[in-house]
Amino acid sequence: MQHIKSPYIKDQYTKNGPVATVDLTGKTVVVVGANTGLGFEATKHFASMNPGKLILACRSEERGKAAVDKLKSETSYDRAELWLVDLGKITSVIAFADRFEGERLDILVANAALNPSAGYNTARDGWEESIQVNNIATSLLCLLLTPRLVETGTTYGTEPRIVIVSSDLHYMVNIKERVSEAKSPFQVLNSSEYCTANSQRIFRPFSRGAIEGHSCHRQHTQSWFAAVGGADDTDKLRGAYLNLNTPTEPSDHVIGEAGKRRQDKLWVDLVAELSKIDRRIPSIVQQFSV
Template sequence: MGRFTLTGFIKSQYATRPPVQKVDLAGKTVMVIGANAGLGFEATKHFATMKPGRLILACRSQSKGQAAVEKIRAETGCTTAELWIVDLAEFASIKRFIDQFEQDGGRLDILLANAAIVSSKYERSKDGWETRSVLNLSSCLHTDSLPSLQVNCLSIPLISLLLLPHMVRTAREHSTVPRIVVVASEVHYFTNIEKRVLESPEMLATLGSAEYCTPKIMNSRYFLTKRLSIFFVRALNARIAVSTPLVVNAVNPGYCYSNIRQVRKAFRGNVS
């Protein structure tokens, strides 16, 4: 893989898009986190066309999540779509979600970790991690306040790790190869982790501290969270035994139409 450049990025936007692939998902369970709008919804709708045995839309909002389920049913004819509620801004909500899956989830073949937030105001979550006012998020209201560090960098890995044993069990019981897919972005190239953060005793605590999170730092926080997401995928892959029938990867959707793109003028422009 070559070095990332802005010129190369611009050229890539004019490249021919590969055809969308379809496979038979009969009998398999697919879960999409942040599934009610934007990229998450479009991915979920595509999964629905492949007739999964179960399609779980993991969303924060009951009303928006249910609306997404009904829209998918109407547009694809999928009758196996269902809504599960999880708030990635609260670890207690994740625990309830995992408890529900242990009781009622069964197998899990595909986990698409899509939820992420972009904004610039420093706040703290109930769990004590950095939060910011949400300007736009596929699975949240515009007026909500959510933790970018917690949602993007802590909760996504946490929920992935807690579901991982169920996916390994699925692989062994059904002779299949489950997948954990984390939605990344090339914006992870746009930032660096400062030396003082890397050398601090608790890197995440430093990244989430009020002293460190100046307006300048917060302005590029989304980029940093995407870099940390890449680190998570790499670290998880390094720790999974080669013999484990599980694929963990990160996908880059590129520069495209999405709710998150409306957050700042820098993300806007002519996109085909």
């Protein structure tokens, strides 16, 4: 079992492994949150593997177009497309997923995320903004696109992938019983009382330039590996938490009995909330969950 502490500091002194590269000819790749940072770096690497279509999913049309132009300038790849999606708006997420009807989809990298603010701010759909972007909207998008991914795999005999860019903060978090034992954990997490009471404990990352630079490079190379690497044993990657391009054991709590019970409860609660948003969710979960 892993020690409960995050491996973050240790990882800063660990050498990066080789960058995974495969032939993506004819395949469609989507990177959500692609106009800057980790997302844009991921698009550059995918472009080098010659995908049939590379979709940069961005919230801002202006910044998205600039990213497409920059990608072409830096890589000479000319089949990138900008598709708009705003995870802060549920209607935008559903419209983005519906646009894929009949389309091929081989790789989905869910990279967009939002750090919690010091106060309590809600998205237009009523959820606290970081919960909506990081949990509700990202999960909704992945589930709505799952039928397209499965259909692509069946049609072309391939193994499509969903990659959700996350972090190792779960090693440091202690989930309170008032959340885990609540009838609806998401509603507790979404309450202004809970968010305001816990706002002073929002994690503040290191601001050392060397650490940030190393971490960013490592993070986007891990995104590439999760999307295209490990072809010799893909079973090890299914549902895996990856660190340093390797399937890694999560925190003791996550793999313990209490953690498993909480995961199951949170999943049921998430599906219930998403089912209120889109009536296709129950059938998708029933058909494709393992």
